[in-house]
Amino acid sequence: MVNVEGLDTLLHSHPFFQGMDEGMLEFIAGCAANERFEAGDMVFREGGPADKFYVVRHGIIAVEVGVPGRGKATLQTLHEDDVLGWSWLVPPYRWTFDARAATLTRVISLDAVCLRAKMAENHEMAYHLLMRFTAVMAERLHAARMQMLDLYAPGGGPEGDRGP
Numbered sequence: 614m615v616n617v618e619g620l621d622t623l624l625h626s627h628p629f630f631q632g633m634d635e636g637m638l639e640f641i642a643g644c645a646a647n648e649r650f651e652a653g654d655m656v657f658r659e660g661g662p663a664d665k666f667y668v669v670r671h672g673i674i675a676v677e678v679g680v681p682g683r684g685k686a687t688l689q690t691l692h693e694d695d696v697l698g699w700s701w702l703v704p705p706y707r708w709t710f711d712a713r714a715a716t717l718t719r720v721i722s723l724d725a726v727c728l729r730a731k732m733a734e735n736h737e738m739a740y741h742l743l744m745r746f747t748a749v750m751a752e753r754l755h756a757a758r759m760q761m762l763d764l765y766a767p768g769g770g771p772e773g774d775r776g777p
Contacts, residue, residue, distance in 0.1 A: 619642065620642040620645040620646075620647070620721060621635075621638045621639045621641075621642035623668075623670070623721060624638050624641060624642055624645065624668065624721065625638050627668050627670075627694065627721075628694050629668060629694075629696050629745055629749075630745075633738075633741055634738075634741075637735070637737075637738045637741065640731055640735060640738060641723065641728065641731065641738070641742075643727065643731070644723045644724045644727035644728045644731065645721050645722065645723050645724075646721070646722050646724070647719070647720075647721060647722075648667075648719070648720050648721075648722045649717070649718065649719050649720075650672070650674075650714035650717070650718045650720070651714065651717060652714055652715060652716050652717055652718075653713065653714065654713070654714045654718075655711065655712070655713050655714075656674060656697065656712035656713065656714060656718075656720075657698070657708045657711070657712050658708065658711050659678075659679070659708050659709060659710055659711050660707055660708065661707065661708050662706060662707065662708075663698060663700035663701040663706045663707055663708050663725060664701065664706070664724065664725045664726065665698065665701065665722045665723060665724060665725055666696060666697065666698035666699065666701050666722070666723050666725065666728075667696065667697040667698055667720040667721070667722050667723075668696055668697075668720060668721040668722075668723070669691055669692060669693055669694065669695045669696070669697060669718065669719075669720055670693060670719045670720055670721060671693055671717075671718065671719040672692075672693070672714060672715070672716045672717055672718025672719060672720075673690060673691065673692055673714070673715040673716045673718065674690070674691045674695075674697055674712050674713065674714055674715065674718055675687045675689075675690055675691075675712070675713050675715045676688045676689045676690070676691065676697070676710050676711070676712050676753075677710060677711040677712070677713060678710050678711070678757075679711075685711070686760065687760075688710065688756060688757050688760045688761075689753065689756045689757070689760070690715070696749055697712055697720070698712070699746050699749060699750050699753070701725035701728070701729075702743075702746060706725065728742075
C-alpha cells in the first residue's frame with residue numbers, strides 16, 4: 614500500500630519550514646502542488662513571470678545565467694531540501710535567471726499569487742516566510758557573486774561553468 618502524505622506534512626518536514634506553526638503550514642499548503650521535471654526541462658526562464666517558488670524534494674536543479682560570448686554558466690546547483698525562486702516576492706515578479714532540471718526532479722511548487730494573498734491576510738506568517746527568504750536571498754547573492762568573480766577572472770572562460 615502506498616503512503617500518501619498531505620502537502621502540509623511534506624512542507625512541515627522540509628528544513629525551510631521547520632519551526633513554523635502547524636496552522637501556518639496548513640494555510641500555506643493551500644497554495645501548493647506537486648510537480649515533476651525531467652532532466653533538461655526548464656523550470657523557468659529569465660524574464661518570464663515569477664509565478665511560483667519551489668521546494669526541492671528530489672533531484673538537481675541548475676540556476677543558470679547567460680554570459681555574453683560564453684553561453685550559459687551555472688551560478689548554483691540546488692539539491693534535495695533546497696528552495697528555488699524568490700523573484701515572486703519582488704515586483705515586477707519576473708525571473709532574473711534560468712532554472713533547469715539537471716536530473717529527474719520532484720518539487721512542491723507554491724503559487725505566488727495565492728501565497729502573496731495569504732501573506733497579506735496573515736502578517737505573522739508573512740513575517741516568518743520573509744525571514745526565511747531573506748537568508749536564502751543572501752546566500753544566493755553571495756553564490757552568484759562568487760561565481761561571477763570566477764567567470765570573469767583571468768582564464769575564467771567556458772570551463773567556469775561549474776556550480777559553487
